[in-house]
Amino acid sequence: MKRELKIEAIRNGTVIDHIVAGQALNVLKILSIAGTSEAVVSVAMNVPSELAEAKDIVKVEDRELIADEVDKIALIAPNATINIIREYEVIEKHVVHLPDVITGIISCPNPDCISNTREPVTSKFVLHRIDPLQFRCHYCEGLVDSVIDYLLI
């Protein structure tokens, strides 16, 4: 018996596949799509997958996300793939790459860091180590290793 797709295929746009199960909404937040865009967005969570036990999928219609824009999600979905769709066909497929610098996405865990005051500072972190994933605060130089816990958005 043919399994029915849980979300319809999209005609044009971007499909983000292989997101860590449970992280789809955070992916939307990082991409600033939720609530700020008029794009039609479909989200499937905890979808059975061959590669992992379960995964999340996000489909954004009529918008082709560019690499720089999407790489930020590697922070919480390191194995995600980006599929650009035109007329129901995948015309481009790529993986995400961890950015070397992230700004305004996570807050510094150090309460004494200048970025946690009322000063006009946007948080900025530099990639320190990939495995285990660690970022270093540009201001206080403290290390962050659980990025998900410090998402600003």
Next chain:
Amino acid sequence: MFTKREIISMKDFSQDEIDCILKKAQELEVYARGEKPSDLLSGKIMANLFFEPSTRTRLSFETAMKRLGGEVLNLGSEEASSISKGETLADTVRVISQYCDVLVLRHPKQGAARMAAEYSSVPIINAGDGAGHHPTQTLLDLYTIKRESRLNGISVAIVGDLKYGRTVHSLAYALALYDTRISLVSPEQLRIPDTIKSDLEGMGAEVFETSELSSVINDVDVLYITRIQRERFPDPAEYRKVAGSYRISVDLLNDVKDNLIIMHPLPRVTEIDVEVDSTKYAKYFKQTFYGVPIRMALLTMLMETDDEA
């Protein structure tokens, strides 16, 4: 060529850049001692912006600037705190940097100097950002070692609170750039964080950890003592035991290397007996003097860069 616009953290410096600063400091030592007058920085103004109390750092910056013929604006902790009541540090820096040629900042928040540099129109020197960095202290420590011992191929013991003392971390990083064996001597609960230890080893430094000062004291060329803060210990009896075990007395120095130097960032409390002051090993008061030529070197180099920019 020294091209820095700011002195924020030791991590920003290569060994070549450090060597360049130390060399410049040595050239300027004669002026630092007041043996010759200098007008190298005549017409230049340095602003001291201290949001926390400081005696030796502020005065030694002031001395450095005046010995080079420059002028100093002092915004003490009281004025600074009244400014900070209604104004962000970013705004204060934007304003004050228009009145001076270089700005020296001490602030309780970590990373304050890094942020200030983004808003300042003149070079910034970090004179301590809370528990963060204090690069001019590290540079004067290195300079003391260079002048009173040597920087390459020596064995250094750093003793005391290695967990929270981040100036100690900066010093350890800087020493790792040179061919140095580093012994880290601390009570079990105040050991250096693992991430820093692995960074040091990754840089090629030979690192040895112990809680027994007696196991290393007779083998080292430099003994760097820091204060252990009482408030780190919930139990006062435990504090007294630990503090007592790292107290340097004349008796402890019976079998040390002949060329040993003892350093301390000061102020000391009970870590070093006063009888040690008159031994040939004691260099901690000279160490505070060396802060002057180091700060002269930085001021000169930053403002030369500024002029050429």
